[in-house]
Amino acid sequence: MTDSSDQIRALVPTTLARHISRRGFLTGLAAAGAIPALAACGGSSGSSGSSGQPSASSGPASSGPAQLGSSLSVYTWGAYDNPKTFTNFTGALGPKVSISSYDSNPEMIAKLVSAKGTSGYDIVVPTGPYVPQMAANHLLMELDHAKLPNLKNYDPAYLDKPWDRGNKYSVPKDWGSTGFVYDTTKITRPMKTWNDFLAAAQNEASGQTSVLDDPDEFVGLYFFAHDMSWTTTNQSDLKKCQAFLVDKLAPHIKKFDAYPGSGGGMPKGEYTLMQAWNGDARQGFLAVKNASQYKWVLPGPASHLWIDNWSIAAGAPHPDAAHAFINYVLDPGHSLLEIEFIGYNTAIVGTEAKAKAAGLKYLDMIYFTKAQVAELQSGAVNSATQTHVSILNAAKAAAAG
Known part of the structure; x- marks a missing residue:
């Protein structure tokens, strides 16, 4: 007990x-x-x-x-x-x-x-x-x-x-859930998945990408892109996640930003690509001068349901x-x-x-379709949670370096 x-x-x-x-x-x-x-x-x-x-x-x-x-x-x-x-x-x-x-x-x-x-x-x-x-x-x-x-x-x-x-x-x-927003004048190809996000972050949006300042959402980038359970406690999977996020992705990250929309980053044009919660992203669309320049994506194959x-x-x-x-x-x-x-x-x-x-x-950013909701996954408090914190901290150090 x-x-x-x-x-x-x-x-x-x-x-x-x-x-x-x-x-x-x-x-x-x-x-x-x-x-x-x-x-x-x-x-x-x-x-x-x-x-x-x-x-x-x-x-x-x-x-x-x-x-x-x-x-x-x-x-x-x-x-x-x-x-x-x-x-x-x-x-x-x-x-x-x-x-x-x-x-x-x-x-x-x-x-x-x-x-x-x-x-x-x-x-x-x-x-x-x-x-x-x-x-x-x-x-x-x-x-x-x-x-x-x-x-x-x-x-x-x-x-x-x-x-x-x-x-x-x-x-x-x-x-709500987690997705991303991108500048269509700088990323001209279609963006639909977390793999698209990771690819663009390391290419067209290198140095102009923001990710959420949240350990679970951050590791979710890797696990959702690989169609794996993001609440896994498997140490081998967590090590692979850390190797990718810290060694490969972090050098391309401009900022760990919990609020790229309402916090001003998007309205100020600071980012080309932003991981964001849907409500915050919507605030960005409401504040930006040329909303048609940006596109919101609730990506596959899965994302977070909180x-x-x-x-x-x-x-x-x-x-x-x-x-x-x-x-x-x-x-x-x-x-x-x-x-x-x-x-x-x-x-x-x-x-x-x-x-x-x-x-x-922007009601599509509030009311998702049944198909979209079916792809969302809840989080968990488990033995991997502190590992997520360590991965985020290591990625921040690598990005700053």
């Missing part, structure tokens, strides 16, 4: 030495000794500069219905929700919402572990593979589905995932308000506000038609 402390050590890194990107949900996981180190820095802030504690309200004060109370505390990724969602919720149902942010799943988990059920947070937003270990270590409260009638609005394809059968502890917030989730923290002081908020955002109309802001699919049926009617652009 696995000791619970071993499970926690697998979830929380020994150190968060580098800034962990929004989608870097497996970054920096390391071995033993994690809890003492992170318990001491549990108050570290997220990207928004929050103290990590419930902070200023995003909506007007209201006493709200008695059963919901007057407040709700949400602990989530920085800039990951439409502010209108919170103000509208307060106006409709009463609880005043406070927001605190974090940069990674490990940071959020460390805070909950150190608080031992007294964090003061109601809602947290873990990525799928973290849910089972968090539940096993009593960091999450079981959801009361009777208080979530809008569960009926979900596309069932995104429910009942292996990490949370029956959605006992989590329901989808949004989901799902972030609404969950309620164990010891949540306002569980009824938390259920009410989650149910609120599962309404298609309210969900559309989130999609408009973040550019990721919320898995709520009916939002695509509403998005079209609202005139949202």
Whole structure:
């Protein structure tokens, strides 16, 4: 039987030495000794500069219905929700919402572990593979589905995932994938696969390529291109992956950039070829002067499927308000506000038609076809995760050299 402390050590890194990107949900996981180190820095802030504690309200004060109370505390990724969602919720149902942010799943988990059920947070937003270990270590409260009638609005394809059968502890917030964008004026041949990406990176886009500053997405370049499981723990395969990415690809990389779209690299014309998450890539298309110059590709033969989730923290002081908020955002109309802001699919049926009617652009970067979704693969937290971190660090050193 696995000791619970071993499970926690697998979830929380020994150190968060580098800034962990929004989608870097497996970054920096390391071995033993994690809890003492992170318990001491549990108050570290997220990207928004929050103290990590419930902070200023995003909506007007209201006493709200008695059963919901007057407040709700949400602990989530920085800039990951439409502010209108919170103000509208307060106006409709009463609880005043406070927001605190974090940069990674490990940071959020460390805070909950150190608080031992007294964090003061109601809602947290873990990525799928973290849910089972968090539940096993009593960091999450079981959801009361009777208080979530809008569960009926979900596309069932995104429910009942292996990490949370029956959605006992989590329901989808949004989901996305990883692809690439290229400048068609500099790469004139058709680009459809990860092999195309790797070939162009070493040729037409040499020195003008950005890759995600995320260890799992980075090693995914190799494994997806070779049509291999990207969660493999086979040491021989991992060594071959490292040899290619560090020795052959890294010298051609201009930058490890988690946000080439919204971060400004694409709008400024800094790159010819960019590995990117679909929502961030869409932000780049919205910001660039000549969008027709670029093309987005969700490449074959496979790519990443990630799902972030609404969950309620164990010891949540306002569980009824938390259920009410989650149910609120599962309404298609309210969900559309989130999609408009973040550019990721919320898995709520009916939002695509509403998005079209609202005139949202680049919907193909939000709503994938069934064939595309069928090729996506989930990630995992396993014994290879730290190896991924080592490969990324070695590649950075090689690129800098």
